[in-house]
Amino acid sequence: MHEALLFLPETLTLLTALAVFACVAIKTRAEAANRVALGGTVLVLSACLFTLGHSGEPFFPGIYRVDLFSQLLKTTFAAGLLLVLTLGSSPPTLRRDARREFPLFLLISTAGMMALVSATELLTLYLALELSAFPIYALVALHRERRGGSEGAVKYMLQGMIASAVTLYGMSFLFGLTGTTYLADLAAAVPALSQQPLFWVALVLTLAGFLFKLALFPFHFWAPDTYQAGPHPVVTFIATATKVATVGVLCRLAALFAMQEGAMGAEGLQTLLICFSIAAMTLGNLAALVQKDLKRLLGYSAIAHAGYLAVGLQAFSDLGLTSVLFYTIAYLAMTYLCFLVVCEVGRDRDQVRIDALAGLWQRSPFLALCLLIGILGLTGLPPTAGFIGKWFLFSAALEGGQFLLVLIAAMNAAIAVYYYLRVLRAAYLLDAEEGPLTPGPLATAGGLAAAVVVVWMGSVPNVFWELARGAAAAVSIQ
Amino acid sequence: MSPTLLVLLTIFAPFVAFGISLVFLMRRPVLAQGVALAGGAVSVLAALLLLAGGPAEPVRHLWFASGNFQLQFGFVFDGLSLAFGAVVAVIAFCIQVYSIGYMHHDPGRTRYFAMLGLFGWSMLGFVYSVDLLQAFIFWELVGLASFFLIGFWYEKPEAIAAAKKAFIMTRVGDVGLFIGVLMILNLTGISDIPALLDAETGLLAHVSGGTLALIMMLLFMGIAGKSAQFPLHTWLPDAMEGPTPVSALLHSATMVAAGVFLFARLHPLFLASEVVVVTVLAVALFTAILSSTIALVERDIKRVLAYSSIGQLGFMLAALAAGSLFAGVLHLILHAVFKALLFLCAGSYIHRFETNDMEEIGRLGARRMRWTTAGLLAGGGALAGIPPLAGFFSKEEVLAAISYAGYTAFWLVALLAAFLTAYYTFRMIFLVTLPARMEQGAKDAAGDSPWVMLVPMAVLTAGAVLGGLMMGPLGGLLGLEVPSHSLISMLPALGAVAVGVGLAWWDFGRARAPRRGFVEALGPLHTLFVNKWYVDDFYRATFGRAVHAVSRLLQKTEEKGLDGGFDNAAISTSRLGGLIARLQNGWVQSYIASVILIVALAGFYLGIR
Amino acid sequence: MNLTFFLLLSLLLFSAGLIAVMSRRNLVTVLVGIELMLNAASVNFMAFNFFVAPDPVVGQIIVLLIIGLAAAEVAVFLAILMVLYRARHEVDAEDIRELRG
Known part of the structure; x- marks a missing residue:
């Protein structure tokens, strides 16, 4: 394949963003902007699928790498973007005068994330991180109820800026230790550097910005606030697509630095990740127990899930990376299902309390089914992807001999059942107080697709597992 | 027909019924009922044909393979699965038929019958599983289905609380099970159950000593949760908040039976560790004593039965741990039959009199419901261990197994539990059938439950009476010799039962009985039992x-x-x-x-x- | 004027920024603190570039881009602060705490 074609997904994303920008500039109706974005995203998704399995470096060598790993992740979050766009041209709780700009912001952020998972150079990585983050900061503030939205946005952005400043500071030391910004050269220098504590300190500082996006302890504080305060579709995007991109970067960094032959001292990093993971799971699950706001509950659940992902990541093994990638894809679909329900139920509500789900199975059997599959998946019950994904994550950790960690993780999964059941209980066992609810045809299709993926991955994981395995292999051989 | 086709029919017929009811028949309860019954009938027929075909080689299909990672699904057709699968299918079907009468007026019938289908599917899938991971998946689904069924009457806050408690407590045990299974997979790379049991290449060839004990204790944690053993037993009595037929299903052939079945399935592995054997015996018999003593002072008929289930499960586990697969499985199967019967009888009374209190049931004229009372006598007699009813044989086997293995102290404890069981069972029977006085007008309340409820009870009564005949065929299926016992060796157990029944007669049965249990004179102990x-x-x-x-x-x-x-x-x-x-x-x-x-x-x- | 001097300088800048971020109540001042942190990183990059790196331009490019990014950051953050101010008529970090629990 021609090298330039490898850049097709990014090109199409940027072109679509330009087209939407044109719509904004000439003040078309919001529907038009949404259609343009939808069409463009379908093209982007096809381009991602088209380039899946090809690899190469479309620019200067060493800066930007396209391989199965990057393309799998791009496909996943392009699908996530498409799912968010199917929510319609008047996204619930978004300010009315920002409806046209909504797809534009999402597309720019997606372009940033695409660069993020392909970047193999520190500066590119940093720029991509910021590019993917800024539009979302702005979007959170565009809640129609300004008071809460702006508070959430300020807190989110403040913490995000500090995390990324810390990242930059860490990067400067990595640069100073090696004199290079290319990840490949950095990785080559790891055996020589791994005896130096400063290297590992710099690496942890560098990870700050990425762990922040993943909402792993101790960078988790923003998640509940932002989830609760942001407009529903924006939070949907944050909870699904950005997580995938972040996990991608973390996998790449783990593969480059910690899985190197001769990377002495990776145990320190591993211990830290284990501590963070335990803290995140425990804190997220326990705090979720008392939540009444559904989005806030999902925010805490996201923190717990960041912990589960770290369980697989800390293994620093091929199996670990594979299980993390597999779980991330599953996580996107499961979380989307929950947020689809949030968006539909919360069309006229700024806050979606758990009680608001009352009688969902009477109001819309389809949405109730989506919620059931999504929640069962997050709970980790068979036959959903959540079960098999957790199974893989935990086996990876056990393979690395982390018995205690797995024990704690499994206990956490048991605690989590409790609050997930509260959500299901409201949806299935309380009587409806409001009339029927009908999601739009596109949203229905999106929900259906996500539900199919969750059950498919849970019952016949072969295809996805092989993809994840290939991707993990691609990222770890560099 | 090939075993594979039959087993697919057995397992998936209830599931298809579940799917059809839930998707299409939400507003057509009668039709949903029919679909559920048809699914149940197909399942029973296929399970019986499978049983008639006799043991066969397991079938396995690759589910998923990647590198050194391999998962499979398939079915085993050994005597254990065939026999217990048939029991599950038959009892589940009986209970479906019974539910037609019992749930007659309930507006949520579709949901109810659909969930029964889900329950049947997950339990049958568990019983025939060839792979440990597959078994675990179905195990979890059993828990999920029971959550929906216990919490079926969601308007009652107690029902919701009980459902949650059941689900969460069993999940606590499942944490252990999950990690145990993961450890087995990691240490051996084998998840195939027959392969794991292989003495040459299985689990025992890979691990021994402390690691083995740890793994088996972790697995036992899951079993204790599911089979309601101390200290994870408190969910089972609360689970009575569900509809009575659900209790019947939960306490006999599904849910609680799953734990014991898993123990039987992995029997040689548990026996390989002395520590585990002694722990299981101690826990199981302690649970038996604990639950029997609580049953002595309960007034709620369903709760008495619930505590008796906990005790009998303890008996099964004790027999298995003492080394007798035959005794454990026999008691598992026969108990399933007579416990289902007892719950259906209790349901029949409750349906009629709308109370759970035994004395009140007796006062309102329970005796007049002749058929139900006959069932209660048969089931109660079997539970107490009166010869020649079903429970007598299995209890003999259990006690013999414990004594044969040389655990004299445990044997004495088991005798005490047998005595207590006989006592509280007959306390229940006397309270219900021989009330001090009957309400005026109770005599006019002639008639019994409708025939849809009586027929399943009759079938189960036959099982409770004639169950002893199963011993020979079951031994053949399991490939074990049926042990024969001399009359002398049976005497202690018979004596314990006789004393129990006699004491119950003295306290509750005779004309001038005080109608107060002997425990009430025991002061502090009584308080202990009342407070569970x-x-x-x-x-x-x-x-x-x-x-x-x-x-x-x-x-x-x-x-x-x-x-x-x-x-x-x-x-x-x-x-x-x-x-x-x-x-x-x-x-x-x-x-x-x-x-x-x-x-x-x-x-x-x-x-x- | 050796490498250590610049590293200490940047550490000082970074700490000053952090202290400002953690202690100042006015969010605009907090933003200034963040700018200090970014500049600390820039100083680091320049110092390392001058004393260590084989390629003399990498650090300069990075610093230029950081300056650009910082400007963008300020723009977005101030815009959000405007929304906040319009909704509440205050920009005090200790008083905006309705989201919690």
């Missing part, structure tokens, strides 16, 4: 207090919004959750400070390493 040995209170005191103390230390306790009265352990956990949520104090700079502090600590840690 304070297990729930213990949980409340330990978990609750500890968390309370911590929270008071940090900040004044504040009741966070929690729904309804569920288990106190859960409340304490939630309190802790509330405490942690308060760390999220809304002040963004405190977040930043914490982050920086932790990152600095992390950097410091890496720096000094």
Whole structure:
């Protein structure tokens, strides 16, 4: 394949963003902007699928790498973007005068994330991180109820800026230790550097910005606030697509630095990740127990899930990376299902309390089914992807001999059942107080697709597992 | 027909019924009922044909393979699966038929029958599983289905609380099971159950000593949760909040039976570790004593039966741990039959008199419901161990197994439990059938439950009476010789039963009986039993207090919004959750400070390493 | 004027920024603190570039881009602060704490 074609997904994303920008500039109706974005995203998704399995470096060598790993992740979050766009041209709780700009912001952020998972150079990585983050900061503030939205946005952005400043500071030391910004050269220098504590300190500082996006302890504080305060579709995007991109970067960094032959001292990093993971799971699950706001509950659940992902990541093994990638894809679909329900139920509500789900199975059997599959998946019950994904994550950790960690993780999964059941209980066992609810045809299709993926991955994981395995292999051989 | 086709029919017929009812028949309860019955009938027929075909080689299909990772699914057709699968299918079908009468007026019938289908599917899938992971998946589904069924009457807060308690307590056990299974997979790379049991290449060839004991204890944790053994037993009595036919299903052939079945399935592995054997025996027999003594003072007929289930499950596990697969499985199967019968009888009374109180049931004229009462006598006799009813044979086997293995102390405890069982069973029978006086007009309340409820009870009664005949065929199926016992060796057990029945007659049966149990004279012990040995209170005191103390230390306790009265352990956990949520104090700079502090600590840690 | 001097300088800048971020109540001042942190990183990059790196331009490019990014950051953050101010008529970090629990 021609090298330039490898850049097709990014090109199409940027072109679509330009087209939407044109719509904004000439003040078309919001529907038009949404259609343009939808069409463009379908093209982007096809381009991602088209380039899946090809690899190469479309620019200067060493800066930007396209391989199965990057393309799998791009496909996943392009699908996530498409799912968010199917929510319609008047996204619930978004300010009315920002409806046209909504797809534009999402597309720019997606372009940033695409660069993020392909970047193999520190500066590119940093720029991509910021590019993917800024539009979302702005979007959170565009809640129609300004008071809460702006508070959430300020807190989110403040913490995000500090995390990324810390990242930059860490990067400067990595640069100073090696004199290079290319990840490949950095990785080559790891055996020589791994005896130096400063290297590992710099690496942890560098990870700050990425762990922040993943909402792993101790960078988790923003998640509940932002989830609760942001407009529903924006939070949907944050909870699904950005997580995938972040996990991608973390996998790449783990593969480059910690899985190197001769990377002495990776145990320190591993211990830290284990501590963070335990803290995140425990804190997220326990705090979720008392939540009444559904989005806030999902925010805490996201923190717990960041912990589960770290369980697989800390293994620093091929199996670990594979299980993390597999779980991330599953996580996107499961979380989307929950947020689809949030968006539909919360069309006229700024806050979606758990009680608001009352009688969902009477109001819309389809949405109730989506919620059931999504929640069962997050709970980790068979036959959903959540079960098999957790199974893989935990086996990876056990393979690395982390018995205690797995024990704690499994206990956490048991605690989590409790609050997930509260959500299901409201949806299935309380009587409806409001009339029927009908999601739009596109949203229905999106929900259906996500539900199919969750059950498919849970019952016949072969295809996805092989993809994840290939991707993990691609990222770890560099 | 090939075994594979039959087993697919057995397992998936209920599932298809579940799917059809849930998707298409939400507003057509009668049709849903028909679909569920048809599914159940197909399942029974296929299971019986499978049983008639006799044991066959397992079938396995590759589900998923990648590198050294391999998962499979398939079915085993050994005697254990065939026999118990048939029992599950038959009892589930009986209960479906019975439910037509029992749930006659309930508006949520479609949901009910659909969930019965889900339950049947998951339990049958579990029984025939060839792979440990597959078995675990179905095991979880059994728990999920029971959650929906126990909480079926969701208007009742107690029902919801009970459903949650059941689900969460069994999940606590499942944590152990999950890790045990993971460890087995990691240490051996084998998840195929027959392969694991292989003495040459299986689990025993890979691990021994402490690791083996650890793994088996972890698995036993899951079994104790599911089969309601101490200290995870408190969910089972509360699970009575579900409709009575559900209790019948839950307590006989599904849910609680799953734990014992898993033990039987992995029997040689458990026996390989002496520590595990003794622990299981101790836990099981302690549970038997604990539950029997609580049953002595219960007034609620369903709760008496629930506690008796816990005790009988203890008997099964004790027999298995003592080394007798035959005794354990025999008791599992026969108990399933007569316990289902007893619950259906209780349901029949409750349906008619709308009370669970035994004395009140007796006073309102339970005796007049002749057929139901006949069933109660047969089932109760079997539970107590009166010859020649079904329970007599299996209890003999259990006691013989324990004594044969040389655990004399345990044997004595088991005898005591047998005595208590006979006593409280006949206390129940006498209270229901021989009330001190009957209400005026009770005589006119002639007639019995409708025939749809009586026919399944008749079938099960036949099983409870004639179950002893099964011993020979079951031995053949399992490939074990049926042990024969001399009359002398049976005497202690018979004596214990006779004393139990006699004492019950003295306390409750005879014309001038005081109608007060002998335990009521025991003062402190009586209080202990009435308070259920304070297990729930213990949980409340330990978990609750500890968390309370911590929270008071940090900040004044504040009741966070929690729904309804569920288990106190859960409340304490939630309190802790509330405490942690308060760390999220809304002040963004405190977040930043914490982050920086932790990152600095992390950097410091890496720096000094 | 050696490498250590610049590293200490940047550490000082970074700490000053952090302290400002954690202690100042006015969010605009907090933003200034963040700018200080970014500049600390820039100083680091320049110092390392001058004393260590084989390629003399990498650090300069990075610093230029950081300056650009910082400007963008300020723009977005101030815009959000405007929304906040319009909704509440205050920009005090300790008073905006409705989201919690």
